[in-house]
Amino acid sequence: MNQNTLIVITNDDGITAPGIKTLIEVVKKITDRIVVVAPDKPQSGMGHAITINAMIRIKEFDMDGITAYSCSGTPVDCVKVATTKIAEGKPDLIVSGINHGSNSSINVIYSGTMSAALEGSIEGIPSIGFSLDDTRIDANFEPTKKYVEQIIRYTLDHHLEGNCCLNVNFPAIGPDLIQGIKVCRQANAMWKETFDERHDPSGNAYYWLTGKFVNHEEEATDTDEWALKNNYISVVPVQYDVTAYPVLNQIKLLEE
Amino acid sequence: MNQNTLIVITNDDGITAPGIKTLIEVVKKITDRIVVVAPDKPQSGMGHAITINAMIRIKEFDMDGITAYSCSGTPVDCVKVATTKIAEGKPDLIVSGINHGSNSSINVIYSGTMSAALEGSIEGIPSIGFSLDDTRIDANFEPTKKYVEQIIRYTLDHHLEGNCCLNVNFPAIGPDLIQGIKVCRQANAMWKETFDERHDPSGNAYYWLTGKFVNHEEEATDTDEWALKNNYISVVPVQYDVTAYPVLNQIKLLEE
Numbered sequence: 001m002n003q004n005t006l007i008v009i010t011n012d013d014g015i016t017a018p019g020i021k022t023l024i025e026v027v028k029k030i031t032d033r034i035v036v037v038a039p040d041k042p043q044s045g046m047g048h049a050i051t052i053n054a055m056i057r058i059k060e061f062d063m064d065g066i067t068a069y070s071c072s073g074t075p076v077d078c079v080k081v082a083t084t085k086i087a088e089g090k091p092d093l094i095v096s097g098i099n100h101g102s103n104s105s106i107n108v109i110y111s112g113t114m115s116a117a118l119e120g121s122i123e124g125i126p127s128i129g130f131s132l133d134d135t136r137i138d139a140n141f142e143p144t145k146k147y148v149e150q151i152i153r154y155t156l157d158h159h160l161e162g163n164c165c166l167n168v169n170f171p172a173i174g175p176d177l178i179q180g181i182k183v184c185r186q187a188n189a190m191w192k193e194t195f196d197e198r199h200d201p202s203g204n205a206y207y208w209l210t211g212k213f214v215n216h217e218e219e220a221t222d223t224d225e226w227a228l229k230n231n232y233i234s235v236v237p238v239q240y241d242v243t244a245y246p247v248l249n250q251i252k253l254l255e256e
Numbered sequence: 257m258n259q260n261t262l263i264v265i266t267n268d269d270g271i272t273a274p275g276i277k278t279l280i281e282v283v284k285k286i287t288d289r290i291v292v293v294a295p296d297k298p299q300s301g302m303g304h305a306i307t308i309n310a311m312i313r314i315k316e317f318d319m320d321g322i323t324a325y326s327c328s329g330t331p332v333d334c335v336k337v338a339t340t341k342i343a344e345g346k347p348d349l350i351v352s353g354i355n356h357g358s359n360s361s362i363n364v365i366y367s368g369t370m371s372a373a374l375e376g377s378i379e380g381i382p383s384i385g386f387s388l389d390d391t392r393i394d395a396n397f398e399p400t401k402k403y404v405e406q407i408i409r410y411t412l413d414h415h416l417e418g419n420c421c422l423n424v425n426f427p428a429i430g431p432d433l434i435q436g437i438k439v440c441r442q443a444n445a446m447w448k449e450t451f452d453e454r455h456d457p458s459g460n461a462y463y464w465l466t467g468k469f470v471n472h473e474e475e476a477t478d479t480d481e482w483a484l485k486n487n488y489i490s491v492v493p494v495q496y497d498v499t500a501y502p503v504l505n506q507i508k509l510l511e512e
Binding site: 042044045046047048049050051052053055056057058073074076077080081084085106108109110115118122123124150151154158160161162164166180181182183184185186188190193194195198204205206207208209235236237238239240241242243244245246247248250251252253254255 | 298340371
């Protein structure tokens with residue numbers, strides 16, 4: 001490992017979240033050149049949002065001996081700030097997380113954590129999003145550490161083809177129960193939503209989004225959902241080319 | 257065309273934008289069963305963001321004879337509201353736009369317009385996002401109308417394989433100059449950003465995101481960027497499975 005390795009760290013739960021502290025701890029074992037830029041408040045579910053109609057504030061402060069930056073924007077904004085304003089030179093790696101809550105299957109699309117990683121890959125920088133299947137603030141990130149380090153070192157040592165990034169999800173179980181790492185595809189799943197209706201003191205309705213997760217392919221054994229359910233750490237390579245290639249020929253008729 | 261056809265209309269520029277009015281005009285020629293739910297304010301660049309840590313307000317009002325709903329959430333929230341709370345039965349189609357500004361190539365990832373369409377496809381509903389390569393409020397949507405109708409009718413008549421949605425972009429040119437429709441893939445491109453630094457009256461710095469578009473494959477003739485530049489209407493089928501399949505085998509080593 002080259003001690004010149006430059007690693008950017010971000011997340012979507014906000015710069016004070018325990019998950020990002022765990023990530024910083026691990027990255028410190030790999031390099032001294034660390035840039036931390038993370039949202040100044042929770043930004044879960046922000047997807048690939050960017051701030052184009054408002055200004056951004058950036059604040060510098062000390063975080064366990066590292067100069068860190070909080071940013072008023074989205075997770076994707078944080079990556080843009082880190083690579084454009086803060087990092088000296090092109091980063092060797094961008095890591096995002098560790099998210100409080102899993103980002104397997106369709107959640108990769110809604111996730112700020114994974115959108116930050118995807119933004120890295122769009123900029124041609126190897127990137128990894130880490131998430132733990134436990135949304136609690138006091139989730140136990142301890143068992144993830146050795147695997148986070150292993151996956152970071154692997155990614156630094158191997159060129160990831162096709163400008164992809166990695167979507168890594170940990171089951172929330174003790175270290176003895178973890179069955180290892182499973183490379184898999186994104187499960188075809190969705191959220192079946194309802195809107196919970198309430199009324200404010202003036203009698204006006206307002207709504208909370210709430211939903212039930214539905215996996216359309218419970219039986220498939222090559223998906224990230226299966227891996228997590230069976231105590232594996234799931235790793236899905238993720239790309240930003242969303243063209244549905246098999247459909248190109250089917251809709252050629254539109255040209256006539 | 258079945259007069260029972262149920263079509264949901266949304267956008268990301270907000271419910272008062274001229275683009276969505278054009279879309280409503282066209283859809284009215286196809287069916288009477290229309291559900292309009294759109295953001296109560298501009299939501300450009302919101303990507304696939306959803307509102308999970310705040311409540312949502314929905315307001316009903318008359319819009320050129322149609323009952324429309326403005327929603328305080330994101331474009332993706334609007335689709336969820338439309339399909340869950342408003343529509344009676346499963347919609348036959350979701351259309352989003354017409355966006356003021358193109359959403360070709362990498363912009364599909366940042367775009368609220370396209371994320372709304374993608375959300376439709378996640379819910380198993382054929383969906384189309386329409387965008388015009390002109391960000392001005394007084395952009396001329398007139399030349400798009402006949403093609404919008406053609407593409408909507410095609411999508412209603414043909415089953416789109418693989419739960420994909422369509423990303424349709426119009427060049428901002430007169431009707432005589434349009435060369436027709438081109439089915440293409442997403443160009444590999446990115447925004448090379450800078451942050452424009454300003455200072456508030458108290459002397460504190462703030463930043464505006466600003467950027468330059470970079471197409472990594474100017475020469476390729478099968479991309480949406482090429483099509484738009486050459487006066488074609490680009491149509492890219494878009495999928496929500498972002499697994500980088502060619503990379504699955506390459507990273508198998510991680511399992512060891």
